[in-house]
Amino acid sequence: MAKKKTERKASNFKEAIGLQSILKSERTDFLLGMVIALFAVYTFVALFSYINTGAEDQSLLEHTRPGEWLNQGKVFKNYCGSMGAILSYTLVTKNFGYAAFFVPCFLLVSGIKMMQIYVLNIWKWFFGMGIAMIWLSVFLAKVLAPLMPEAIFNPGGYHGSVCVDFTENVIGPPGLTAVLFFTAIALLTFVSKQTITWVRRMFNPIKNFTGKASEIVTDKLSNTDSDTTDIEDGHTKLSTEDDKTTNSAKETGKESEPTPVIDLTEFSNLGAKKPNKATAEPIITATPTPTPIKTDGEKLTVEVGKDEKAKGEQLTDEAINTPINPLEPFTRYKYPTLSLLTKDENDGKPYIDMDEIKAYNEEIIKVLKSFGIEIREIKATVGPTITLYEITPAEGIRITKIRNLEDDIALRLSALGVRIIAPIPGKGTIGIEVPNKKRHNVSMESILNSKKFQETKYDLPIVLGKTITNEVFMADLTKIPHLLVAGATGQGKSVGLNVIITSLLYKKHPNELKLVLIDPKKVEFSVYSPIADHFMAQVDDDDEPIITDVTKVVRTLKSLCTLMDHRYDLLKLAGARNLKEYNDKFLHRRLNPEHGHEFMPYIVVIIDEFGDLIMTAGKEVEMPIARIAQLARAVGIHMIIATQRPTTSIITGNIKANFPGRIAFKVSSMMDSRIILDRPGANQLIGMGDMLYLNGNEPTRVQCAFISTKEIGEINEFIEHQSGPTHPMELPEPKGDDSEGGGNTGGADMGSLDPFFEEAARSVIVSQQGSTSMIQRRFSIGYNRAGRLMDQLEKAGIVGAAHGSKPRDVLIADEGQLTAIMNQLRG
Numbered sequence: 007m008a009k010k011k012t013e014r015k016a017s018n019f020k021e022a023i024g025l026q027s028i029l030k031s032e033r034t035d036f037l038l039g040m041v042i043a044l045f046a047v048y049t050f051v052a053l054f055s056y057i058n059t060g061a062e063d064q065s066l067l068e069h070t071r072p073g074e075w076l077n078q079g080k081v082f083k084n085y086c087g088s089m090g091a092i093l094s095y096t097l098v099t100k101n102f103g104y105a106a107f108f109v110p111c112f113l114l115v116s117g118i119k120m121m122q123i124y125v126l127n128i129w130k131w132f133f134g135m136g137i138a139m140i141w142l143s144v145f146l147a148k149v150l151a152p153l154m155p156e157a158i159f160n161p162g163g164y165h166g167s168v169c170v171d172f173t174e175n176v177i178g179p180p181g182l183t184a185v186l187f188f189t190a191i192a193l194l195t196f197v198s199k200q201t202i203t204w205v206r207r208m209f210n211p212i213k214n215f216t217g218k219a220s221e222i223v224t225d226k227l228s229n230t231d232s233d234t235t236d237i238e239d240g241h242t243k244l245s246t247e248d249d250k251t252t253n254s255a256k257e258t259g260k261e262s263e264p265t266p267v268i269d270l271t272e273f274s275n276l277g278a279k280k281p282n283k284a285t286a287e288p289i290i291t292a293t294p295t296p297t298p299i300k301t302d303g304e305k306l307t308v309e310v311g312k313d314e315k316a317k318g319e320q321l322t323d324e325a326i327n328t329p330i331n332p333l334e335p336f337t338r339y340k341y342p343t344l345s346l347l348t349k350d351e352n353d354g355k356p357y358i359d360m361d362e363i364k365a366y367n368e369e370i371i372k373v374l375k376s377f378g379i380e381i382r383e384i385k386a387t388v389g390p391t392i393t394l395y396e397i398t399p400a401e402g403i404r405i406t407k408i409r410n411l412e413d414d415i416a417l418r419l420s421a422l423g424v425r426i427i428a429p430i431p432g433k434g435t436i437g438i439e440v441p442n443k444k445r446h447n448v449s450m451e452s453i454l455n456s457k458k459f460q461e462t463k464y465d466l467p468i469v470l471g472k473t474i475t476n477e478v479f480m481a482d483l484t485k486i487p488h489l490l491v492a493g494a495t496g497q498g499k500s501v502g503l504n505v506i507i508t509s510l511l512y513k514k515h516p517n518e519l520k521l522v523l524i525d526p527k528k529v530e531f532s533v534y535s536p537i538a539d540h541f542m543a544q545v546d547d548d549d550e551p552i553i554t555d556v557t558k559v560v561r562t563l564k565s566l567c568t569l570m571d572h573r574y575d576l577l578k579l580a581g582a583r584n585l586k587e588y589n590d591k592f593l594h595r596r597l598n599p600e601h602g603h604e605f606m607p608y609i610v611v612i613i614d615e616f617g618d619l620i621m622t623a624g625k626e627v628e629m630p631i632a633r634i635a636q637l638a639r640a641v642g643i644h645m646i647i648a649t650q651r652p653t654t655s656i657i658t659g660n661i662k663a664n665f666p667g668r669i670a671f672k673v674s675s676m677m678d679s680r681i682i683l684d685r686p687g688a689n690q691l692i693g694m695g696d697m698l699y700l701n702g703n704e705p706t707r708v709q710c711a712f713i714s715t716k717e718i719g720e721i722n723e724f725i726e727h728q729s730g731p732t733h734p735m736e737l738p739e740p741k742g743d744d745s746e747g748g749g750n751t752g753g754a755d756m757g758s759l760d761p762f763f764e765e766a767a768r769s770v771i772v773s774q775q776g777s778t779s780m781i782q783r784r785f786s787i788g789y790n791r792a793g794r795l796m797d798q799l800e801k802a803g804i805v806g807a808a809h810g811s812k813p814r815d816v817l818i819a820d821e822g823q824l825t826a827i828m829n830q831l832r833g
């Protein structure tokens with residue numbers, strides 16, 4: 007007991023003097039980091055200086071007299087004074103020799119990490135540099151010391167010389183050499199798996215010289231590598247759902263708040279039996295999806311064999327040595343954490359005002375009675391902004407009679423936004439939705455921190471807010487599959503779109519999702535520009551990934567149509583029905599990258615103020631949108647379009663037919679509501695994110711979550727500093743705009759050959775493979791540039807014409823012919 011008391015006191019004391027907040031503050035970290043970084047530079051200078059001045063300082067250091075360290079007579083020659091000399095003597099002579107330079111290097115890394123200049127795994131650096139320093143110290147003591155007998159200190163330091171003496175006494179010089187060799191290779195293997203290939207080549211020089219060395223990488227090796235990467239990184243693995251939930255699982259795991267249902271029957275003297283507890287059924291049930299086994303990027307480029315369906319075949323030397331596309335993958339990427347969001351002041355619970363509920367309840371009964379409608383029972387379910395009064399009418403009461411009383415009830419309750427649902431689908435009751443006097447904003451944190459979101463298995467989970475029963479409401483965009491968002495100005499559309507984007511960012515890795523953001527208003531999506539490299543896709547020559555210009559919109563939409571056709575070709579070739587099946591096959595190495603196969607991320611196209619586009623570009627925009635909406639579902643392209651002008655000239659029949667998912671925020675007239683939802687209702691909403699979601703029979707009323715621009719900025723900043731792609735995903739050139747790898751070489755300009763032309767021609771001839779994706783990977787260039795290179799190769803007569811997605815025939819058999827072609831081209 008006494009102990010407990012002291013503990014509590016101590017923590018209170020810390021809190022009282024504000025020590026806790028000082029220690030935990032970002033400012034303290036930053037300043038401490040700067041001190042460490044400066045100390046690292048100081049140590050660096052001291053060590054350098056010690057190499058020249060060490061001889062003079064060393065004798066002083068070994069017999070220092072009291073007070074001499076103050077260096078009043080400038081007896082120490084080190085550039086960093088007596089402290090620099092003492093520090094260098096301790097690190098270099100007494101410990102690690104020249105390897106001591108690793109110490110300031112590590113201090114600098116630590117300082118940079120603390121200042122949050124870079125996101126670094128400090129433990130990895132600590133162990134990596136620590137082991138390298140010990141190894142180098144022993145190596146220098148063994149190899150360099152005999153060559154420098156005059157040196158004032160052992161090049162490997164005291165540590166190195168002791169280790170060498172001890173090990174040589176026990177296992178002799180050959181044993182020590184073997185240990186040094188093994189540890190060096192082991193260390194390099196952890197740095198790069200390419201080491202294995204080099205070592206194999208080193209031990210197989212004959213085959214290497216004849217150019218026929220072929221290493222066999224089995225599945226087993228790949229699996230081991232994969233494990234290695236995980237251990238090495240000590241971070242989230244790329245793909246499993248479990249991993250996705252780990253990003254914030256430690257801070258999370260809240261169940262949805264239980265629905266507060268209040269039985270009002272007893273207040274109402276209705277004398278009815280106790281109603282059943284409202285069951286909070288999930289609005290959309292999760293469909294379990296098989297977790298794809300994703301692998302390291304190096305493995306994504308590994309060739310398995312010529313047969314598309316062959317498994318576990320031996321790999322060719324060429325496949326192993328193919329340069330790895332830097333876009334794949336970023337296993338160290340961390341998903342945004344919940345701490346970036348503002349916590350809900352009321353912990354996600356709605357405010358319950360019993361006086362208000364009782365008063366409304368009485369009024370409802372009174373007004374219904376005045377119209378001759380008897381009630382058997384009534385209960386209230388309190389949501390964040392709306393309370394649902396669910397009434398069971400007495401026998402023989404006609405539902406239409408109650409339905410027509412909407413305005414009368416609203417008048418008596420003096421409340422806007424009263425909506426009657428008669429009957430509530432699936433129940434024999436009638437619902438009256440009445441806005442709460444004190445509304446409760448649904449914070450983004452409260453819905454992302456819910457168990458439902460954390461454990462979701464949806465492929466593209468979009469979480470929208472909370473229902474009237476206070477349940478987290480979410481949907482899978484891949485199932486919707488395209489969404490139309492409409493509502494009058496200022497009613498919450500932009501916030502809604504931000505909520506959707508944020509929920510995707512919290513669950514998706516940059517390799518799995520690419521966004522195409524179209525923003526004619528120019529200001530709505532600019533906050534996302536920091537994550538352009540990680541999460542956006544663009545047609546190559548667009549310098550700004552967030553598209554604001556109408557001509558660029560048309561070009562981007564056409565480019566998406568081209569991409570869609572290309573993806574369909576690949577799906578057909580792979581015998582897959584949809585993107586998920588295709589990616590699954592690819593990740594299990596049943597598809598050959600040499601045949602143009604690649605991992606396909608989902609693409610979500612979000613268009614804000616779609617009305618503006620239709621007004622300015624008309625059919626030119628509508629047609630590609632409708633085409634993508636009709637066909638793109640299977641190839642993982644999904645669209646969300648938003649408008650504040652719900653008129654028939656903007657939301658045309660064509661658009662409506664292809665956008666089954668609809669979100670309506672408050673609109674000004676019943677007509678507008680009918681255009682969006684094919685029924686009234688949106689005109690009775692109360693604004694501020696109050697919305698109706700429709701994807702099927704009956705709309706669901708949802709209070710959209712709220713996320714501020716500040717929160718979005720912080721999330722984007724977090725993502726920006728994660729390891730990830732260095733530029734946005736490149737969308738193909740739209741058909742007709744320019745030639746691409748598809749066969750029309752008319753645009754191939756032979757006057758200005760690509761700088762990679764000769765090298766690309768050589769690699770195509772040597773490998774006898776005319777594949778655009780091979781060139782793309784080998785030279786780490788975009789698809790469009792590789793396509794143009796292929797066109798130039800075709801025009802030069804090196805490869806044949808394209809046959810869909812299959813590699814082209816190579817028309818030249820040896821490199822001698824290439825020299826002749828090159829001479830001819832150079833004139």
Ligand SMILES: Nc1ncnc2c1ncn2[C@@H]1O[C@H](COP(=O)(O)OP(=O)(O)OP(=O)(O)O)[C@@H](O)[C@H]1O
Binds near residue numbers: 493494498499500
């Ligand atoms: N879910 C929400 N919860 C609380 N307040 C909200 C919510 N959504 C919107 N609001 C409030 O409404 C204001 C306007 O929202 P928003 O900018 O999203 O409207 P909009 O429909 O996009 O308008 P416009 O079409 O003019 O851009 C916000 O600044 C915010 O104060």
